[in-house]
Amino acid sequence: MHIQSNFSLKKFNTFGIEAKAKQFVAVHTIDELKTILKNHESDKKFILGGGSNMLLTQDIDALVIHVDLKGKKIIDQNDDYVWVESRAGENWHEFVLWTIEQDFGGLENMSLIPGNVGTTPVQNIGAYGTEIKDTFVSCDAVNILSQRTKTFTKEECNFGYRESIFKHEAKDQFVITSVVFKLTKRNHKINIAYGDITKELEKNNIVTPTLKDVSNAVIAIRQSKLPDPKELGNSGSFFKNPIISRAQFLKVQEKFPDVKYFEVSETEVKVPAGWLIENVGLKGYRTGDAGVHKNQALVLVNYGNATGQEILALSKEVQKAVFDKYGIAIEAEVNVI
Numbered sequence: 001m002h003i004q005s006n007f008s009l010k011k012f013n014t015f016g017i018e019a020k021a022k023q024f025v026a027v028h029t030i031d032e033l034k035t036i037l038k039n040h041e042s043d044k045k046f047i048l049g050g051g052s053n054m055l056l057t058q059d060i061d062a063l064v065i066h067v068d069l070k071g072k073k074i075i076d077q078n079d080d081y082v083w084v085e086s087r088a089g090e091n092w093h094e095f096v097l098w099t100i101e102q103d104f105g106g107l108e109n110m111s112l113i114p115g116n117v118g119t120t121p122v123q124n125i126g127a128y129g130t131e132i133k134d135t136f137v138s139c140d141a142v143n144i145l146s147q148r149t150k151t152f153t154k155e156e157c158n159f160g161y162r163e164s165i166f167k168h169e170a171k172d173q174f175v176i177t178s179v180v181f182k183l184t185k186r187n188h189k190i191n192i193a194y195g196d197i198t199k200e201l202e203k204n205n206i207v208t209p210t211l212k213d214v215s216n217a218v219i220a221i222r223q224s225k226l227p228d229p230k231e232l233g234n235s236g237s238f239f240k241n242p243i244i245s246r247a248q249f250l251k252v253q254e255k256f257p258d259v260k261y262f263e264v265s266e267t268e269v270k271v272p273a274g275w276l277i278e279n280v281g282l283k284g285y286r287t288g289d290a291g292v293h294k295n296q297a298l299v300l301v302n303y304g305n306a307t308g309q310e311i312l313a314l315s316k317e318v319q320k321a322v323f324d325k326y327g328i329a330i331e332a333e334v335n336v337i
Helices: 030-039 094-102 117-122 195-203 209-223 246-255 274-280 308-328
Strands: 005-006 020-027 046-047 060-067 074-076 081-087 135-144 149-153 174-184 243-245 268-270 289-293 300-302
Touching: 030 135, 030 209, 046 274, 060 174, 074 094, 081 117, 094 117, 094 209, 094 289, 149 174, 149 209, 174 274, 195 209, 195 308, 246 268
Parallel strands: 020 060, 046 060
Antiparallel strands: 005 020, 074 081, 081 174, 135 149, 135 174, 243 268, 289 300
16 A cells, blocks of 8 residues: 555546545555554545545545445345345446346446445435435445444435435444445346336337346436536536425425426425526536536536536535525535535
8 A cells, every 4th residue: 555645636536626635545455444544543534435426625634545445246145136245446337237237136227327336325326216225235334443344234324315324423434345235136126217218218119128228228318418527527416306395395386387396205395406407597507617517407517627616606506596596495415525
């Protein structure tokens, strides 16, 4: 392991923001991780995964530990299900494609989401009607202070919409090192309830879709709407879709009858943040090198040399415009550092 000083993080965050780490080290084994944590017990630490869900607004005055643990394996199976363990540093999309190649079902709707496996439980990532919690079994995590490994069960993770224990009670206390998923081997539950997937399959004359068909449809949809971070800096969806009370929604709907929504429960309704942003006229809006993407208003982009502060200022401008028109507060999904 080699600790580097004044290290550029531009290639380690998908927004492509230029920021420096006071110190930087990549760990490739759990023993290396524990050694670094123990030897630098008194130092401030910043745990870095795939860099896909954060906005750097300043240099990191800490030891940045890049979790680069690789490997995946089947740990158990029966006729119907398979339990697969992936190390935290595996690229999420590549891992999803690997499960599909094995004909393991459950993750196909989350194809092409940026980031690494280790950060997926933190956000309870999801797309097109599925979330991590649907297939999650457990994850192992190293306690930063004691260096002991703890296994978190699904129940202990307290999953919610883009929420988990790792964003609240356990925040900044653990480093996730591996995740276990329970996937189907047969009788796959093909989920094409979201209209865009159905349309994509119909366009390709697919009547009985396979896991691969669903994945390809999701990839096609995402590529048509979302920019590739390698070509245009972004972190995917910047904002959460707001969940509001039915009473509040009815007031909004009365004023704006065409408002899009999804039923959450008898008392709550989810309103697409992208629709709200587009309908305040900010889709494609740009100020300097910070902008709202032209194809998907939920995504903020760096056209080249935007600073984190400029992206943050744009996000606040978007939030204000939506609230002023609809009275709905939209929250950032990304972690602002």
